Amino acid sequence: MSADAAKVKLELTAKHFASDQDPRWCPGCGDYSILAQVKKVLAKIEAKRENTVFVSGIGCSSRFPYYVGTYGFHGIHGRALAIAVGIKVAQPELSVWVVTGDGDGLSIGGNHLLHTIRRNPDINILLFNNRIYGLTKGQYSPTSPLGKKTKSTPMGSVDFPLHPLSVAIGAEATFVARSIDVNVKHLAYVLERAARHKGASFVEIYQNCNIFNDLAFEYATAKTTKDETTIYLEHGRPLVFGKDRNKGIRLDGMDPEIVELGDGITEDDLLFHNEKQEEPSLAYLLSRMRHPDFPEPMGVFRCVERPVYEDLVMDQINEASRQQPGRLEDLFDEGETWIVE
Amino acid sequence: MVVSTRLNGAQPRCVEVISLGETTVRFAGDSGDGMQLAGTQMTTTSAIFGNDVSTLPDFPAEIRAPAGTLAGVSGFQLHFGSHRLRTPGDRVNALVAMNPAALSANLSDLEPGGVLIVNEDAFTKMDLSRAGYSADPLENRSLDGYQLFRVPMGKLTAEACKDTGLTGRAVGRCKNFFALGLVYWLYDRPLAPTLRWIEQKFGSKPVVADANIKTLKAGYHFGETTELFTVRYEVAPAKVPPGKYRRVSGNEALAIGLITAAQRAGKPLFYGSYPITPASDILHFLAKHKNFDVRTFQAEDEIAAMTATIGAAFAGAFAVTGTSGPGMALKSEAIGLAVMTELPMVIVNVQRAGPSTGLPTKTEQADLLQAIWGRNGENPVCVLAAATPADCFDMAIEAFRIAIGFMTPVVLLADGYLANGAEPWRIPDMDSLPRLDVKHPGPVEGFKPYQRNDKLVRPWALPGTPGLEHRVGGLESRDITGEVCYEPENHEHMCRIRRRKIDNIAEAIPPLEINGDDSGELLVIGWGSTYGAITSAVERCRKKGMSVSSAHLRYLDPMQKNVGDVLRRFCRVLVPELNLGQLAYRLRAEYLVDATGFHKIQGKPFTISEIEAEIAKRLNK
Numbered sequence A: 001m002s003a004d005a006a007k008v009k010l011e012l013t014a015k016h017f018a019s020d021q022d023p024r025w026c027p028g029c030g031d032y033s034i035l036a037q038v039k040k041v042l043a044k045i046e047a048k049r050e051n052t053v054f055v056s057g058i059g060c061s062s063r064f065p066y067y068v069g070t071y072g073f074h075g076i077h078g079r080a081l082a083i084a085v086g087i088k089v090a091q092p093e094l095s096v097w098v099v100t101g102d103g104d105g106l107s108i109g110g111n112h113l114l115h116t117i118r119r120n121p122d123i124n125i126l127l128f129n130n131r132i133y134g135l136t137k138g139q140y141s142p143t144s145p146l147g148k149k150t151k152s153t154p155m156g157s158v159d160f161p162l163h164p165l166s167v168a169i170g171a172e173a174t175f176v177a178r179s180i181d182v183n184v185k186h187l188a189y190v191l192e193r194a195a196r197h198k199g200a201s202f203v204e205i206y207q208n209c210n211i212f213n214d215l216a217f218e219y220a221t222a223k224t225t226k227d228e229t230t231i232y233l234e235h236g237r238p239l240v241f242g243k244d245r246n247k248g249i250r251l252d253g254m255d256p257e258i259v260e261l262g263d264g265i266t267e268d269d270l271l272f273h274n275e276k277q278e279e280p281s282l283a284y285l286l287s288r289m290r291h292p293d294f295p296e297p298m299g300v301f302r303c304v305e306r307p308v309y310e311d312l313v314m315d316q317i318n319e320a321s322r323q324q325p326g327r328l329e330d331l332f333d334e335g336e337t338w339i340v341e
Numbered sequence B: 001m002v003v004s005t006r007l008n009g010a011q012p013r014c015v016e017v018i019s020l021g022e023t024t025v026r027f028a029g030d031s032g033d034g035m036q037l038a039g040t041q042m043t044t045t046s047a048i049f050g051n052d053v054s055t056l057p058d059f060p061a062e063i064r065a066p067a068g069t070l071a072g073v074s075g076f077q078l079h080f081g082s083h084r085l086r087t088p089g090d091r092v093n094a095l096v097a098m099n100p101a102a103l104s105a106n107l108s109d110l111e112p113g114g115v116l117i118v119n120e121d122a123f124t125k126m127d128l129s130r131a132g133y134s135a136d137p138l139e140n141r142s143l144d145g146y147q148l149f150r151v152p153m154g155k156l157t158a159e160a161c162k163d164t165g166l167t168g169r170a171v172g173r174c175k176n177f178f179a180l181g182l183v184y185w186l187y188d189r190p191l192a193p194t195l196r197w198i199e200q201k202f203g204s205k206p207v208v209a210d211a212n213i214k215t216l217k218a219g220y221h222f223g224e225t226t227e228l229f230t231v232r233y234e235v236a237p238a239k240v241p242p243g244k245y246r247r248v249s250g251n252e253a254l255a256i257g258l259i260t261a262a263q264r265a266g267k268p269l270f271y272g273s274y275p276i277t278p279a280s281d282i283l284h285f286l287a288k289h290k291n292f293d294v295r296t297f298q299a300e301d302e303i304a305a306m307t308a309t310i311g312a313a314f315a316g317a318f319a320v321t322g323t324s325g326p327g328m329a330l331k332s333e334a335i336g337l338a339v340m341t342e343l344p345m346v347i348v349n350v351q352r353a354g355p356s357t358g359l360p361t362k363t364e365q366a367d368l369l370q371a372i373w374g375r376n377g378e379n380p381v382c383v384l385a386a387a388t389p390a391d392c393f394d395m396a397i398e399a400f401r402i403a404i405g406f407m408t409p410v411v412l413l414a415d416g417y418l419a420n421g422a423e424p425w426r427i428p429d430m431d432s433l434p435r436l437d438v439k440h441p442g443p444v445e446g447f448k449p450y451q452r453n454d455k456l457v458r459p460w461a462l463p464g465t466p467g468l469e470h471r472v473g474g475l476e477s478r479d480i481t482g483e484v485c486y487e488p489e490n491h492e493h494m495c496r497i498r499r500r501k502i503d504n505i506a507e508a509i510p511p512l513e514i515n516g517d518d519s520g521e522l523l524v525i526g527w528g529s530t531y532g533a534i535t536s537a538v539e540r541c542r543k544k545g546m547s548v549s550s551a552h553l554r555y556l557d558p559m560q561k562n563v564g565d566v567l568r569r570f571c572r573v574l575v576p577e578l579n580l581g582q583l584a585y586r587l588r589a590e591y592l593v594d595a596t597g598f599h600k601i602q603g604k605p606f607t608i609s610e611i612e613a614e615i616a617k618r619l620n621k
């Protein structure tokens, strides 16, 4: 098959994952691009519609399940992850995706995010971060920067923001990654990696809300600035960035610093990325590299193996059943019984 | 008619034997004194002996209250008799008090002239002052109104353990067996069941087993040989239906019922729960029975427990969440999601005294209206309530039968009194158990998730089935197709359909039965754990010739079709409840009858005599 034919096939099969509903996001919303990439990835990994479930909470991003032709569950605010865990425990073989946002996943549903990540069920968590409440029409969110002026913060936010990846790494997520809605190739790459990871995959996607927080990520997407403000992670490779790829990240003790290559500094002096490092400190350090002080890392921060929750649950059930198959007669007779004649 | 072994028939000296139809004994001591163990042993022994039994433990709210204080008193009450019993007993006829605090906390429940056995070794100056006594009640004649027996249990236990090799504090921990042995003598109970139990329990620790056996026997022989006791009692076996029996608490019966329902349907049982008193024992029981494909999920909070249960139901498991009132409050938004998505599941509320944290270890029935109406929007669910500890088994199965038959969440109400109270349970035949047939649609063209059958029930389509891919959620759906729909007429249509579907359940449940005459002056109607006290009180009043009957509601929403008819056949309706009148409010609103309440909210169940007195008052007797 020619490359073109393959592309056509991929696009056809991506359509296979469309539902009969037309997306109703605002024109120009970053969610459209994410939806397109997710459908493409589903086609690429040859997902089965009947074995795939999309789960969401409340918010603009949470309309997602209605637009995918798989099984879908549109939950209540913040609770998508708990719903997903219930699905996964009941039917471990299903492929479960959770779509959430910065408000849904980090504010009202923050507790579930921590606990789902630590349990490590094999689900894919996509957090669309637009740093604003869109559906409720423009209040600041847990990821809005300090001083952000919104409808509920006319004098600027006095809340220090939360950083999704730092939170996920703090809870020792086994897969942590970041991408941007408009960088479709990279987004598809990250989504595919997340889908193929066995365990809880956490992906933060910078998503532009052109209505209430337009251009929030312009620094990371604009042609003129993006090479200086982002850095693309590759496993086993040094952290190099810049339009001329002449800058890098070096460790000064425990602190990252930006250095220029040349003048005695070579790539060998730079920090080398290791997504497989069990110890999460390096990934955490990367998650703390933030605009405007540092270029923001994109890609897979961390990808390690750990037993997954539903397997452990089923192992115990199988072991208990092996030791003593469950018979109701035995259950009724537990403890002391007596006969009345 | 009862198989039992009575080792100890002979009377060695002249003691009067008094026959009792029923009696109530309470063991009370420090939470470390092993009173629950003594109480359950006496219960099993009495049940094996052939008595009907009903029990209630009384735990301190604090886990490790300082020893010897009132806050640390733990009690266990046992009512046993030669006829059908339905409650753990109104008045205590015999009290065993292991220390001054136990005496102080329990004396008011002992009947005047009742048997009072105290461990006099624990009445030291320090223990007396910890319990708030300024003078020793054993010395100041304040206990003259009771049959006081002072027994140096500490010393006698140490004596009994002398040659066993057990030393130090471990000896002190045998004291409960001394008290138990003495009570066994007093009520002419066989020792064999407890001896068997000790051997099984401490098989790997022969020294401990030996010491407990010797102490138990020493207590028994103390009663037999000392001149202290001139009377002992006998309680003949009861006439109970033949069969195999065991003891169950309400929480055990409920958990067994859930497993049974799932097994009869060939389904995994999912139980999502956050630890909360008094429901946690259901989680513990289920977690021990994973060999029945029980998938327990101790969630991070009540909301996660509820929403994970919804997810599990969506994916086809028999899904249950269990909690108490405060957890119910947290789950209410998610219960609405379960109503909107029309998925089958069971929500257990083991009620406790509220509001807020309230009295966590004490019982109450004040969550009825919360269960029926405590959610935003028009939000109907089916609400059931169990009446006795053993009834929790049947109602758990019934809850699932309705949940899958009508694709609806079902709230099952129990309470702390049912949860911890225990009674004999006749083990059912496998053939008598209902079969729960679940139908899931197979692959079809043009599947519609809200296409309803004649009972308005939608199909339970499972992820994993090709061709049935569909989306459900908390936004209003268009009927039949299930797509999001904001149209005003559709919303009203859906609200009415969801309500009518619940009302349709009334067609699938048995009618309300009346205990006593079909009509008369007074109907006493209740729900939940007041069953025993109401039924017994009404029986007593009928024996005295009063025109009174009773009825007990297990279905609170919808109610049985004949409830209005039953209510109208009586001149007056009395509704005893452990709340301030929630069922009475519902009956008045629904049936326009002048039902009046009788309320108690002390964290304690009704006694039979309280209801008896109220009936007499209402009938001007």
Ligand code: SF4
Residues within 6 Å of the ligand: A024, A025, A026, A028, A029, A030, A031, A060, A061, A130, A134, A135, A208, A209, A210, A211, A212
């Ligand atoms: S409000 Fe913002 S996030 Fe929501 S759909 Fe519109 S553009 Fe997208």
